[in-house]
Amino acid sequence: MKKRYFKYGGAYIRVTALGGFTENMINEMISHDIQIYEIEQTDTFLEMVIKPYDYPFVRKTAKKYGIKMRVSERHGLYFKLYPYRKRWGLILGALCCCAVIAVLSQFVWDIRITGNETVTDAEISRVMEKNGLLPGCWKFSFDSGVCELSAMTELNKLSWISVEKVGSTVYITVAETENAKQEEISVDTPCNIIADYEGQLSYSIVHKGVLQTQVGSAVKKGQLLVSGTVNDNGGNIVYVHADGEFRIICDQTEEFYLPFVQEKTVPTDVKHYSTYLMFGSYALPLFWSSYNPADMEGLSYTENTYTIYIFGQPTPYRYKTGVFTETETQTVTYTAKDVVNQLEKQKSDFEDNFLSECKIISSEKKYETTEDGVKLTVKYKVERTAGIKQPINIVY
16 A cells, blocks of 8 residues: 555655665664655565655665665656756747636636526627627626626616626526416415317316307407306315316408518628537637627627547547628519418418417408518418416405
8 A cells, every 4th residue: 555655645765775784774764754655674674665855865875874775666757757858849838828728717618697588698608799898708707797787788688697707707687477377376375277269169178267259259358268166065165276167269360461662681702610628518719700799799699610630530529610701681572472371480480389289260461562572461370378377365
């Protein structure tokens, strides 16, 4: 165990002493607090382990008592580096490496965003870049307070944000405002179920409570579907937490309009490039990059990342190129056919975003062409999940 400790914990030497008065030498070493870690004595020699800086004193003491001293083993980092003491290139390289590390530690290499759900990382990053915070920037080139205030001003969905520097990493923690949704009613709270849409009740199943209408009946918005006021077997009125599943067939009309003359944003041939050398999640901007966050607002952005190979083998390093393309606004006159195709795309997007949870039973389309554009009117018949819970106010 001692050998392993010295081999990996520090430098040590093993010396062999021949002849003379070894007992006197050991006594004098102990009196001068010389640490002897291993000692082995035979009839012909004495072997022990000492620290390198104690060797001059031990050698002088051995000579005093007529002992021949010989170093048999040398272990430790000091002895491994000693042969390279005259190789100034290695020393300069080590100093340069330390200098590079010291310089690079003054920059931001990683930005971590947490706590966001509806607000994307890209939206938050855009606001940070306007205030000088982006991978590769100097740690003191931006103000955390200004970044926080700017984000709260531009991103309405944020209720709180914190920008904190930790070494070369910036942690951005956000909290979002909650949407105005109906609060969940506890199962212990007596409640009714009312209709939140107007239409025809197509499906109902009651888990608890008393159904107030039948499938196939017309219902109005706010109409009572299930009552939480029931009679028990003893003729008493009790209040329960009404529960069930309902679907209503509704009529819904939507209008979409587009003019023939539209303004369109198109890319130009003017491009700006940003280049990074990636080390895992760290990004080192390269000196030939023409990226300037103050000038890039409103430009379109694309990027590609490439793995760096050495002798055909992939390395953990990557090369990322970003292209910022300047855009211009052009006035384009479309034909009626083109506008109809655009309206069909709008209709499809509306159905994907707002009717995705509904079953579309039918849809009737009607186009109206004017001098300026085309209007599309769509009459939908959809089946949607309905019914919201309303607490019962009990007066005692």
